[in-house]
Amino acid sequence: MAEIYxxxxxxxxxxxxxxxxxxxxxxxxxxxxxxxxxxxAGVNRGTFYLHYLDKFDLLDRMEASLLEGLENHLHQLEPGPLLEEAEKGAVSFQAVEVFRYIRQHEEWFRVFLGKHNHSGFHRRLKDFFVRHFTDKMLANPDFFKAVTVPKDYLSAFATSAFLGLIEQWLANDLAESPADMADMYIRIIFFIRNLDGRQQ
Amino acid sequence: MAEIYxxxxxxxxxxxxxxxxxxxxxxxxxxxxxxxxxxxAGVNRGTFYLHYLDKFDLLDRMEASLLEGLENHLHQLEPGPLLEEAEKGAVSFQAVEVFRYIRQHEEWFRVFLGKHNHSGFHRRLKDFFVRHFTDKMLANPDFFKAVTVPKDYLSAFATSAFLGLIEQWLANDLAESPADMADMYIRIIFFIRNLDGRQQ
DNA sequence: ATTTCCACTCAACACAGTGTTGATTGGTAT
DNA sequence: ATACCAATCAACACTGTGTTGAGTGGAAAT
Structure with missing residues (x-):
């Protein structure tokens, strides 16, 4: 039983x-x-260096574990009927789960997205969304076929906007429910599909 | 002639x-x-402190002067027929000028929005856009009257998305013209007006 | 011409924080 | 008992900070 260590x-x-x-x-x-x-922390300074390289390393690992948690949270729900779900439903579901996870870890997100962080996390979270969401969106051949805007700009637009919603949500002290937030995002973002002018 | 000093x-x-x-x-x-x-800089360290409080002060003032320049750039064009212009035209024009200014000062924007800055500038620029653009947009009573999403979320969405486009544009080494970028933004953002489903 | 002005230089200061070291403490496991 | 190991402690050289007071050199003022 070396577990106690x-x-x-x-x-x-x-x-x-x-x-x-x-x-x-x-x-x-x-x-x-x-x-x-x-x-x-009531700990000797030397002890800190026993666990972390420096304060950057500490921040880095905390941010990484938060993102890893989000990754797992989303992966848990991945295999199932959801993959086959309608585009809109699937994206909406993913979005709800993101908002849920954020509410679960409100304190961390608030700090890491806040003004006191040196703000690598904003970039990290955006990259996370770019990988996750737009991969799914753009993998669907029909999804944005009518869109006349380059895909990288569309990704940047959609994920930045999503992150903007999240930050505003935090600024509003999570007044809305995750479902409401996801709905808001979907209601906004899905009109992008109509860029050629056809009806939703 | 003490100007030489x-x-x-x-x-x-x-x-x-x-x-x-x-x-x-x-x-x-x-x-x-x-x-x-x-x-x-080939300057004595003491001389630095003669001009700036510390490196944070230096960064702060450079960021501020860049934003001030943008403010002036937009104000120069403000008085004129543009105020009376159609909503879409006015917003588009403003957007073009923003992209133009960024191209003029590409180096600064690239550095201040890049990963080596401690990234207060992203927040600052977003706040700038929130003040500027959405004030104009939302001041127009008809503009978003059909929108079913709270105004603060709409602002956050639109300005974050705009900033996302800018960052992607920089990542693409300014491959597109300012006019193209503004057009892209307008083509995307104006469909938000149709949130209730009516045709553009 | 000399004196004043002023941006800048230079060396020195005490101070805070860094990352690392080697020796030590005190429970836990074998 | 003894080997183990997280944590402690004091000391180390080092980098960077912000401030000081004295000094330099060229332009300005009288």
Missing amino acids: DQMNEKTKEKIQSVFLHLLKERHFNKISVQHIAQA | DQMNEKTKEKIQSVFLHLLKERHFNKISVQHIAQA
Whole structure:
């Protein structure tokens, strides 16, 4: 039973991460030192370096685990009748799940998308959406066949807009339900299909 | 004629800013020290502090002057027949001018929106667009009267999407003309008006 | 011509933070 | 008992910070 060592290890890491998250609420990433983190976590500064390379590494891993969680959350639902579902339903469903996951981890998203982060996360999340959503959208041959706009611009447009909705949602303290948000996104985004002027 | 002092002053500032811009192309903001900047600018480190509080202040002022330039660029064109112009034409015109200004200052936008900036500029530019564009759009009573989506979400959506287009345009090395880009934006965004299903 | 002005230089300062080291502590497992 | 291992602690050289006070050199003012 060497698991107890792992448990100690995890407990310290969790303490560090939790403290770091709280610090990021109050001050900018650049103004937080490893000293602050260690002190606030009640941990020796040397112990921090036992677990992380530096504060960039800490932030990086937390962001990565949040995205990994989102990836898993979406993958859990992937195999099933959903793949065969109507385009609109499928996209909408994916969107709902994204909003749900964000609500589940509101604190983290709020901090990582907030003004105190040095904001690699915005870019990371956008890349995530570009990979995920537009791959699915564009893989469907009929989906955007009527669109007269280059696909990369369409991806950039749709995912940036989606991210914009998320950020506004957070700014509004998650006043709307995930279903409402997904519906809003779908109601907006699906009119892009009509770029040639034909009716929805 | 004490202007020569101002000229010296300006020349040093320009040298510092130019060097800083070049440094930001190569390394992340966090990894650039005042020492680097001063050395690369061929200027004493003390001289840097004669002009700027710190490197954050330097970045801040450069970003601000870029946005101020954009503000002026748009204001120059404001008074005229354009105000009375058709909604679509006016928005399109504004958009063209934004893309034009960005092309004029490609280097700065590329750096400040790039991965080496600590990325306050993305947020700043988005806020700029929210103030500018959606104020105009939403001030027009008929413009979005049919839209069933809350105005703040619509603003967030439209401006984030616009910024997404800009970033993709930069990623594509400004392959399209400003007019093409504005047209693309308009072609996409104007279908939002049809959210209730009526024809464009 | 000399004095004033002023951007800039230079060296030095105390200070905060970094990442690493080697020795040590105190529970846990064998 | 003893080997194990996360965590502690003090000390290290190092980089960068922001500020100081004295000094330089060329243009401006009188």
